[in-house]
Amino acid sequence: xxxxxxxxxxxxxxxxxxxxxxxxxxxxxxxxxxxxxxxxxxxxxxxxxxxxxxxxxxxxxxxxxxxxxxxxxxxxxxxxxxxxxxxxxxxxxxxxxxxxxxxxxxxxxxxxxxxxxxxx
Amino acid sequence: xxxxxxxxxxxxxxxxxxxxxxxxxxxxxxxxxxxxxxxxxxxxxxxxxxxxxxxxxxxxxxxxxxxxxxxxxxxxxxxxxxxxxxxxxxxxxxxxxxxxxxxxxxxxxxxxxxxxxxxxxxxxxxxxxxxxxxxxxxxxxxxxxxxxxxxxxxxxxxxxxxxxxxxxxxxxxxxxxxxxxxxxxxxxxxxxxxxxxxxxxxxxxxxxxxxxxxxxxxxxxxxxxxxxxxxxxxxxxxxxxxxxxxxxxxxxxxxxxxxxxxxxxxxxxxxxxxxxxxxxxxxxxxxxxxxxxxxxxxxxxxxxxxxxxxxxxxxxxxxxxxxxxxxxxxxxxxxxxxxxxxxxxxxxxxxxxxxxxxxxxxxxxxxxxxxxxxxxxxxxxxxxxxxxxxxxxxxxxxxxxxxxxxxxxxxxxxxxxxxxxxxxxxxxxxxxxxxxxxxxxxxxxxxxxxxxxxxxxxxxxxx
Numbered sequence: 001x002x003x004x005x006x007x008x009x010x011x012x013x014x015x016x017x018x019x020x021x022x023x024x025x026x027x028x029x030x031x032x033x034x035x036x037x038x039x040x041x042x043x044x045x046x047x048x049x050x051x052x053x054x055x056x057x058x059x060x061x062x063x064x065x066x067x068x069x070x071x072x073x074x075x076x077x078x079x080x081x082x083x084x085x086x087x088x089x090x091x092x093x094x095x096x097x098x099x100x101x102x103x104x105x106x107x108x109x110x111x112x113x114x115x116x117x118x119x120x
Numbered sequence: 121x122x123x124x125x126x127x128x129x130x131x132x133x134x135x136x137x138x139x140x141x142x143x144x145x146x147x148x149x150x151x152x153x154x155x156x157x158x159x160x161x162x163x164x165x166x167x168x169x170x171x172x173x174x175x176x177x178x179x180x181x182x183x184x185x186x187x188x189x190x191x192x193x194x195x196x197x198x199x200x201x202x203x204x205x206x207x208x209x210x211x212x213x214x215x216x217x218x219x220x221x222x223x224x225x226x227x228x229x230x231x232x233x234x235x236x237x238x239x240x241x242x243x244x245x246x247x248x249x250x251x252x253x254x255x256x257x258x259x260x261x262x263x264x265x266x267x268x269x270x271x272x273x274x275x276x277x278x279x280x281x282x283x284x285x286x287x288x289x290x291x292x293x294x295x296x297x298x299x300x301x302x303x304x305x306x307x308x309x310x311x312x313x314x315x316x317x318x319x320x321x322x323x324x325x326x327x328x329x330x331x332x333x334x335x336x337x338x339x340x341x342x343x344x345x346x347x348x349x350x351x352x353x354x355x356x357x358x359x360x361x362x363x364x365x366x367x368x369x370x371x372x373x374x375x376x377x378x379x380x381x382x383x384x385x386x387x388x389x390x391x392x393x394x395x396x397x398x399x400x401x402x403x404x405x406x407x408x409x410x411x412x413x414x415x416x417x418x419x420x421x422x423x424x425x426x427x428x429x430x431x432x433x434x435x436x437x438x439x440x441x442x443x444x445x446x447x448x449x450x451x452x453x454x455x456x457x458x459x460x461x462x463x464x465x466x467x468x469x470x471x472x473x474x475x476x477x478x479x480x481x482x483x484x485x486x487x488x489x490x491x492x493x494x495x496x497x498x499x500x501x502x503x504x505x506x507x508x509x510x511x512x513x514x515x516x517x518x519x520x521x522x523x524x525x526x527x528x529x530x531x532x533x534x535x536x537x538x539x540x541x542x543x544x545x546x547x548x549x550x551x552x553x554x555x556x557x558x559x560x561x562x563x564x565x566x567x568x569x570x571x572x573x574x575x576x577x578x579x580x581x582x583x
Contacts, residue, residue, distance in 0.1 A: 002262055002263065002265075002266035003266075004266055004267065004269075004270040029250075029251050029254075030254045030256065031254055031256070032254075032256040032257070033256065033257065072256070075256050075257045075258075076257045076258075077256070077257030077258055077259055077260075077263040077267075078254070078255075078256050078257050079253070079254070079255050079267055079464050079465075079467075079468045080253060080254040080255075080256075080468075081252060081253050081468050081471065081472050082184060082252055082472075086267060086270060086271070088257075088262075088263045088266045088267055
């Protein structure tokens with residue numbers, strides 16, 4: 001069994017699935033719905049900034065660098081047509097909602113970033 | 121309609137190599153049109169409106185929000201002609217008198233122009249889909265099934281914008297005929313694109329697709345062939361039944377929808393996308409034809425032959441099941457997660473271009489049905505400072521239809537002219553000094569009602 005939700009990307013960029021949060025990460029013209037969770041200690045990657053090369057996210061909590069490719073590999077199945085995104089979730093019975101939040105990870109790379117901790 | 125050359129320097133606006141090739145193709149005598157609004161019984165001649173093509177910039181592909189742009193219509197007319205030249209078209213009355221056109225249409229000169237342009241023109245016309253659709257995440261057969269079920273249920277629940285526009289039109293008969301013409305684009309050459317995916321060896325899924333193909337071709341019985349029964353429907357409306365009689369009235373959305381299946385079928389790297397698209401199409405056809413039967417019966421009663429719609433309302437339920445279970449899900453199961461994103465993409469793209477078909481047809485119906493209001497709007501429209509384009513009309517000049525990227529005001533400068541917006545409805549007579557607002561993306565043609573006439577096209581400044 002699966003559950004389908006529909007997002008209007010002009011209004012929403014974040015999905016809450018129970019206690020887990022996912023956000024829409026832009027990669028060029030593509031959009032992917034990734035978990036808002038740094039693999040180090042669970043920091044909010046939506047508030048991460050990109051490293052100058054644009055290939056990693058610098059977690060705001062401990063500065064851990066997480067490869068964008070690795071983040072994308074964990075994304076939820078989603079089909080986007082224009083501003084509409086259809087997301088397919090496993091049927092877990094937990095409540096699901098869509099909201100709008102500030103997402104720094106979609107801003108251009110941060111030129112002031114320092115080389116802090118690396119992803120494990 | 122002929123746009124005077126001083127107003128549109130062709131070679132400079134049409135862009136680089138692609139622009140030059142398509143101008144060379146469209147400038148061929150086969151595609152210059154004639155004075156008739158409805159094309160004659162000659163499948164090789166169709167109006168590509170070379171004068172308006174020259175204004176189109178083939179260096180700038182239309183983006184997802186520019187589907188109604190004139191260059192989109194122009195590109196899809198060309199692509200449709202390219203694709204059909206890879207099929208066999210013979211006139212029902214025989215080739216006598218048309219041998220030369222047959223030779224020209226399939227001949228080396230046009231073939232080389234087609235082959236040298238088709239891939240680039242496809243990128244131009246369909247590149248917007250790459251921007252409009254993303255598929256991401258772990259795409260499993262379960263995800264595929266859930267997504268497919270969602271979009272099919274959505275299609276079954278939602279009203280058809282085009283059929284709603286027909287039901288709400290003042291002139292419902294003309295509106296219904298306009299819709300029939302959009303269906304005729306595929307209806308009279310049905311399953312031609314599909315035939316390209318039947319060759320090869322790909323297991324039971326190939327046989328499943330072939331079953332559908334056989335149905336489309338009436339099991340080899342000409343009277344049962346879907347194109348034959350489509351023609352019966354046209355005949356019951358006293359409409360022409362030869363291929364592309366109403367070429368001038370095909371809209372960009374329906375052209376793109378028809379071309380989309382050729383586009384996928386021509387390139388077998390897109391096979392899985394095709395499988396997704398055809399499964400979506402077959403699944404949504406049956407309820408769409410049920411709705412169409414209701415609307416058409418409401419307008420025409422028993423005078424219209426809806427055998428074609430009845431046939432599809434019935435057979436497409438089976439085709440929907442066969443494509444879902446024996447093609448879509450079977451391919452996903454056999455070939456694994458790697459192909460699922462392509463299957464999903466095909467479904468999403470077919471849904472998108474199908475929506476364009478509906479929205480474009482609905483918009484044309486609403487506009488053509490409300491020309492008095494557009495006469496009023498012309499009076500209050502703010503026209504730009506650019507000098508207008510002058511269009512000279514002569515009785516023996518070629519008739520063609522076109523659209524514009526943005527709103528324009530068409531004003532009759534000299535003589536009288538008929539504005540033509542539908543295939544069977546009465547034209548709108550405009551006398552000297554009268555004007556009408558033509559919304560961006562709306563198709564129209566103008567023919568002279570006096571021995572000579574001239575119109576001015578004023579660009580409208582966005583509000």
